Amino acid sequence: MSLSDYLNTIGALDAIRVALWLVAAxxxxxxxxxxxxxxxxxxxxxxxxxxxxAYFAYPSADPRISAIHSVVGTIAILAxxxxxxxxxxxxRTLDVGGQKRWVYLAVAATVLAxxxxxxxxxxxxxxxxxxxxxxxxxxxxFLTVINLDMVRKIYVQVRDTPVARGFLAFSATFxxxxxxxxxxxxxxxxxWDDAWEHIASAAGMALDPDRFSVRAAxxxxxxxxxGILASVAASGSFLYVLRLLR
Amino acid sequence: xxxxxxxxxxxxxPVVTQLSAAATPGPQFLSSLARQAITGYVAYAFAASxxxxxxxxxxxxxxxxxxxxxxxxxxxxxxxxxxxIATEPGTVDxxxxxxxxxxxxxxxxxxxxxxxxxxxxxxxxxGLLAKIKADRLNGCLRIxxxxxxxLIFYRDGVGIGFFHDGSDRIETxxxxxxxIAGLPGAKLDVFSTRPPExxxxxxxxxMVNVEKLWDSTVRAHQxxxxxxxxxxxxxxxxxxxxKLKAVHxxxxxxAIEQIGKLGGAxxxxxxxxxxxxxxxxxxxxxxxxRIEAGAKLVAGMSKVKALVAQMxxxxxxxxxxxx
Numbered sequence: 001m002s003l004s005d006y007l008n009t010i011g012a013l014d015a016i017r018v019a020l021w022l023v024a025a026x027x028x029x030x031x032x033x034x035x036x037x038x039x040x041x042x043x044x045x046x047x048x049x050x051x052x053x054a055y056f057a058y059p060s061a062d063p064r065i066s067a068i069h070s071v072v073g074t075i076a077i078l079a080x081x082x083x084x085x086x087x088x089x090x091x092r093t094l095d096v097g098g099q100k101r102w103v104y105l106a107v108a109a110t111v112l113a114x115x116x117x118x119x120x121x122x123x124x125x126x127x128x129x130x131x132x133x134x135x136x137x138x139x140x141x142f143l144t145v146i147n148l149d150m151v152r153k154i155y156v157q158v159r160d161t162p163v164a165r166g167f168l169a170f171s172a173t174f175x176x177x178x179x180x181x182x183x184x185x186x187x188x189x190x191x192w193d194d195a196w197e198h199i200a201s202a203a204g205m206a207l208d209p210d211r212f213s214v215r216a217a218x219x220x221x222x223x224x225x226x227g228i229l230a231s232v233a234a235s236g237s238f239l240y241v242l243r244l245l246r
Numbered sequence: 247x248x249x250x251x252x253x254x255x256x257x258x259x260p261v262v263t264q265l266s267a268a269a270t271p272g273p274q275f276l277s278s279l280a281r282q283a284i285t286g287y288v289a290y291a292f293a294a295s296x297x298x299x300x301x302x303x304x305x306x307x308x309x310x311x312x313x314x315x316x317x318x319x320x321x322x323x324x325x326x327x328x329x330x331i332a333t334e335p336g337t338v339d340x341x342x343x344x345x346x347x348x349x350x351x352x353x354x355x356x357x358x359x360x361x362x363x364x365x366x367x368x369x370x371x372x373g374l375l376a377k378i379k380a381d382r383l384n385g386c387l388r389i390x391x392x393x394x395x396x397l398i399f400y401r402d403g404v405g406i407g408f409f410h411d412g413s414d415r416i417e418t419x420x421x422x423x424x425x426i427a428g429l430p431g432a433k434l435d436v437f438s439t440r441p442p443e444x445x446x447x448x449x450x451x452x453m454v455n456v457e458k459l460w461d462s463t464v465r466a467h468q469x470x471x472x473x474x475x476x477x478x479x480x481x482x483x484x485x486x487x488x489k490l491k492a493v494h495x496x497x498x499x500x501a502i503e504q505i506g507k508l509g510g511a512x513x514x515x516x517x518x519x520x521x522x523x524x525x526x527x528x529x530x531x532x533x534x535x536r537i538e539a540g541a542k543l544v545a546g547m548s549k550v551k552a553l554v555a556q557m558x559x560x561x562x563x564x565x566x567x568x569x
Contacts, residue, residue, distance in 0.1 A: 035542070036539065036542050036543050038543060039543075087543070090540075090543060091508065094508075094511055094512050094515045094540055096536070096539045096540050096543065157508065158506070158508055158544050159506070159507075160506035160507055160508075161505050161506040161508050161509070161544035161545060162505065162506075162544065162545045162546060162549065163543070163544045163545065164506075164544075244546065245542075245545065245546040245547070246546040246547065246548065
């Protein structure tokens with residue numbers, strides 16, 4: 001298959017988004033290698049975002065694979081949120097402790113347990129996979145709002161330290177993530193996503209795609225654009241924090 | 247001659263000389279002399295005072311202590327003597343004398359002063375001697391100038407001995423005493439006391455519980471020493487705490503300068519509970535390790551390393567004189 005055929009198959013924007021999340025993941029992993037344990041959760045979260053998005057680079061016919069990627073995506077935002085909460089606790093209590101390997105082990109165990117849960121259950125239908133993705137997007141939306149507040153609180157605590165402006169960069173990243181996942185959830189909640197169109201038409205349900213076509217178009221554009229920009233912002237944030245902590 | 251602080255005393259037959267006063271606890275020593283039925287005197291010499299204890303047949307008939315131009319006697323003298331034995335270095339000498347000479351010394355130290363500072367040019371020497379004889383004086387005459395002293399001892403109005411500076415024994419000739427009496431500016435004191443038989447009825451060792459007096463003196467001295475030590479230790483502790491507080495504030499300032507208020511909070515968290523960890527090398531290293539671990543989350547490695555190095559230098563500079 002040629003590159004153009006491949007890009008036509010998976011969609012150019014999806015390909016760009018996945019590639020950019022790969023870059024963000026690589027930078028976050030590089031950052032976590034030399035940094036303190038508290039950064040490990042945040043870095044691991046961004047790595048899992050790439051793992052989740054990588055599905056779009058090689059979509060599988062097996063619905064369980066799609067479900068697994070969505071579950072991994074959910075775990076990604078949970079890991080990031082956990083990391084930011086730990087950082088906030090540090091900024092208030094100044095307690096630093098623990099080892100990185102426990103973070104890796106906990107995340108790996110959660111991923112494996114989730115995969116095991118999917119495998120022991122019946123093969124998910126298209127609707128089930130869509131439900132799992134909706135849960136993923138809903139989790140992202142709400143935890144991103146929490147993370148934005150957490151970043152704000154952290155910034156207030158570390159305002160005069162060298163790393164403070166790094167958290168401003170992360171707030172921009174999470175704002176873009178909110179737009180990315182928020183718009184995806186919006187489309188899914190109102191049934192304007194491709195998966196619902198497919199499910200509805202297979203079920204013989206009548207849809208009126210032109211009724212709210214402008215809103216749906218804006219939401220899709222926001223989803224695509226914010227998804228790419230969020231990956232760029234994530235890369236940039238980690239690079240910026242790396243520079244601040246040099 | 248022995249100098250009791252005012253004038254010198256004749257040395258009799260030595261029993262003990264230049265013994266360390268602290269080596270012989272007061273009560274035991276004084277009681278041993280009583281058991282030996284000694285007749286003579288015990289002389290204690292300290293840096294700024296002297297004490298004389300007169301014994302007659304083992305009875306302590308007199309205790310006097312001279313200090314700072316003044317003199318105390320009796321219980322007060324014993325109390326002061328015991329205090330000095332316990333607190334300062336000194337020597338003790340014991341000399342034997344005859345009972346009559348002990349009586350004369352008693353007159354000199356504690357007797358009634360019949361005449362004082364009389365100018366020899368104005369004294370009717372013959373008349374005085376006749377009166378001494380008539381009154382059967384028990385005591386002594388002291389004839390002295392600025393440089394010289396002479397003593398004439400009397401028992402029942404009869405001269406029993408003469409003593410002067412530079413002599414090492416009681417003499418029977420009045421020559422030197424006469425010569426001193428004839429010197430310009432010579433003066434005369436006359437002292438009187440009771441006969442030895444009456445003096446012997448007085449025994450300070452029986453009137454005063456010297457054991458208790460000694461114990462209370464030693465305890466008081468001990469308590470004073472302990473208080474001094476405690477005060478010194480407390481003062482040293484206060485100084486150390488102030489020093490540690492100053493170092494703490496210095497470290498906090500360094501941390502704030504390098505990594506902001508959170509750096510100061512890191513230092514406070516480690517040191518507010520126990521600043522003494524800065525004095526122990528291992529704990530100090532652990533403290534700097536924790537500061538480094540916390541600082542790495544908010545600042546770059548170069549700043550953190552610089553901060554830790556500055557802190558280490560500051561601690562060593564301020565606290566190494568104390569270790």
